[in-house]
Amino acid sequence: MTITGLALIGGVGERGNDGFFKAYDPAALAPLEPCFHMVDAAQIDRACELAGAAFDQFRNTSDEQRALFLDTIAEQIIGIGDALIERAMLESGLPRARLEGERGRTVGQLRLFAGLLREGSWRDVRIDSALPDRVPPRPDMRMRLIGIGPVAVFAASNFPLAFSVAGGDTASAFAAGCPVVLKAHSAHPGTSELVARAVVRALEICGLPAGVFALLTGTGNGIGQALVAHPAIQAVGFTGSRSGGQALMAVAAARPQPIPVYAEMSSINPVFLLPRALEQRGEEIGAGFAASLTMGVGQFCTNPGLVLAVDGAPFERFCSSAAAALGASQAATMLTPGIAASYQRGVALLAAHQSVATLAQAGHAEGKGGAALFRTSGAAFLAQHELHGEVFGPASLLVACKDATEMCQVAECLEGQLTATIQMDDGDIDQARRLLTTLERKVGRILVNGFPTGVEVSTAMVHGGPFPATSDGRSTSVGTGAINRFLRPVCYQNMPQALLPESLRDPNPAGIWRRRDGALGKE
């Protein structure tokens, strides 16, 4: 499949009218062919209008039709073959095994949502029977969730497949019956085009309207702001920087009709090392931590950027073990030269900070990031908010607390996070319980004796958390719960059976879980 550099609007490749850019090979430090043409305001407008026009037909497809559509996208992505992996490797600098795994995850996500549609309980159907003899009589009332409307999705830099064109945001929006206008990430436009054409092909195969999906290419902030401001767009999915997410939140809030923004933005994912665990397994934990920190050159939202423990000999053993592993690691190619430069700046700022000691620092190189490990005290961390920010890449800050109480104070002063991790043994349970009460308020996922990198795509996953981890701590962007972001409830009162959607009709023709007069059942 040739990469054309065209946007895809209304199912047709279309040359952008606003200049062009090229993808970049971060390993070879060289631009890649071909040119990608950037869409202008009129093209953004048209993509959004088509999405709005396609919404009613798309949301009124049967759940089975949308399930088949998701399955077909998965097949079409697999059908691209190795060309997809090769282009993604070129554009991201990520290794083959990682990208093959990510493709599997992407396809698995699409199929997971297809399964969710077939199971049916995602509609949250509720039926309150009429009570004609009550005074006043109670009408028949039936509720279901429906799609919120066209969704603007912003692809992430760090997952060119799983958080991109046909990633979790797109899959969950499609499942909900929402068209998607996708802003490709400028770091992997060729990968994006290949996947986008798989989506367009799936629309054709399934006989669905072309307006259900568009791929917009461009760089800079203007395209995203125009997209979020467009009246046809009813929700936003975004994975990226805090500044980028907050800019979109501001645009969405300033619209004549404000819309929800689901932005996954910033997290330092604290790891708490409790005393017994540290004593028993300090060195082992240090080695596991170093492996988690450097996986994928630290370019994960769930990278463990902060470690907390009570100071003392066991903590020193952890520090030595982690520092030895990280000091011996090699700098590796980061996703883009911009990310590498930003990482190197962040590391330099920490290294120069008066309250911070450097424990290990692998050398950098152009476009490459080396692991870095820093240390500070609980008191310094509590007093200096600039130590709380995310440094995107394989850097982490160890905080030596004077006692368990100070460790709890540090937990309490943290901003919202995607994850928190507790390393503990049986004897640590009381302290873990104390921490847990604070962490439940601060984070979306709490792990015991693992590391936060590695995000399962499943039913119980929460990949979200209080601000600024995400713009909306009521949501998850990974797992089946992600569909809830793009749904809203509609109640039908005294509606004739012939007018009701199938999921609300008697006698439950789809055989799905429904809540009748408060009780769940499949009657």
Add this chain to the structure above:
Amino acid sequence: MTITGLALIGGVGERGNDGFFKAYDPAALAPLEPCFHMVDAAQIDRACELAGAAFDQFRNTSDEQRALFLDTIAEQIIGIGDALIERAMLESGLPRARLEGERGRTVGQLRLFAGLLREGSWRDVRIDSALPDRVPPRPDMRMRLIGIGPVAVFAASNFPLAFSVAGGDTASAFAAGCPVVLKAHSAHPGTSELVARAVVRALEICGLPAGVFALLTGTGNGIGQALVAHPAIQAVGFTGSRSGGQALMAVAAARPQPIPVYAEMSSINPVFLLPRALEQRGEEIGAGFAASLTMGVGQFCTNPGLVLAVDGAPFERFCSSAAAALGASQAATMLTPGIAASYQRGVALLAAHQSVATLAQAGHAEGKGGAALFRTSGAAFLAQHELHGEVFGPASLLVACKDATEMCQVAECLEGQLTATIQMDDGDIDQARRLLTTLERKVGRILVNGFPTGVEVSTAMVHGGPFPATSDGRSTSVGTGAINRFLRPVCYQNMPQALLPESLRDPNPAGIWRRRDGALGKE
């Protein structure tokens, strides 16, 4: 029970430090004793701090404990006896039967949420079993919803009991485990104090921390803005005007940590009269419509402020029937002189509008609003946005469309609404289906052959709708679904059973519905 005019902070009556105001009898047009002392910034701050400090203990109570608390509030409200109804009558001008009914509804709401807590599925528990043999192994993951944090609730003017101190916002927040800092409505501060003391008494009886609830008294915008801006507050419930709701949305979005606002604001609740129904029952529908419009002096969020039909003889019969009923109606006392004055201004503007004819207008009087019925054309309505606004009170605008297509165009140009109503007979089903597709995108509840006033408190109710009906069209403020506004998900990965909350433990000790590996059950 004597009314003291004190705020309630930390369970103790406390004199506000920022001046005072008096309640007002809108029927007698006279102020009421005693003085209510307005809280200052330090008192608002203290109430919020106490709510924040009480959150962990309150959210970690058992569901049964919170259910008992809700039941106890209900008992305590009943225990106030007739003093509550009499004060509410004085402050609101509403008749005894309405307020007794509203008290029943308020108590019923509290008990509904108690039942929801006992049933348990509101936690949306999800368990994904560990797969130790998978490569890589899948960890054990368990998800539940928890309370979002302290909630600021703003009482409404038009329901001094059911959307006030212990109304739906407060009941659903308490059920979720969230403390409430309540801003009393200045139109019924005495009623508010009586109910607030019932809540405080219930906290004492149940042995719950006093910080779980505070009553703040005051007038003006400052108190509300300070409340929403306070860092301890994590969500907002509001029922009131569009300008008031949007002001709070702006404060919430501008916080260092933005928070969700659930503001129920503005709706004109269109009623569509389809041809067969109009032909068969035009006069009957006209009479029913007039009764719905004037119920409670039109002071309902779901008042039918807009009626659409195709022009012709059947529509004329509807108009005559409605105009006759409304013209013969008497002006009645509105909730406050301010609401009456605003209503009279709104009616005068419509009466003077060049595209609007007056079909009926009962005379006003000081503090009283008379019903008013206006008529315009579909073309004029489509062209003039000032005709789309809400006039809070017993006024409605009839729109004579030239054909069914124009009626659909009018539906398409409407802003978000709480409700839409279709009056139809069997022969109207095709046109109803066409309208339904549009209305599902525009409103939260669609009724057939009824009137929108009268909002059931049940499982399937949606009292919400796309902006500007509410600030967040994903929500309902009435019915069990209201609890979802104040919840967020937390995932526990590989957590020892001893640390897990009861609802997530094996083997389901609470016997609640849970989703295990995707399948619902009570295993």
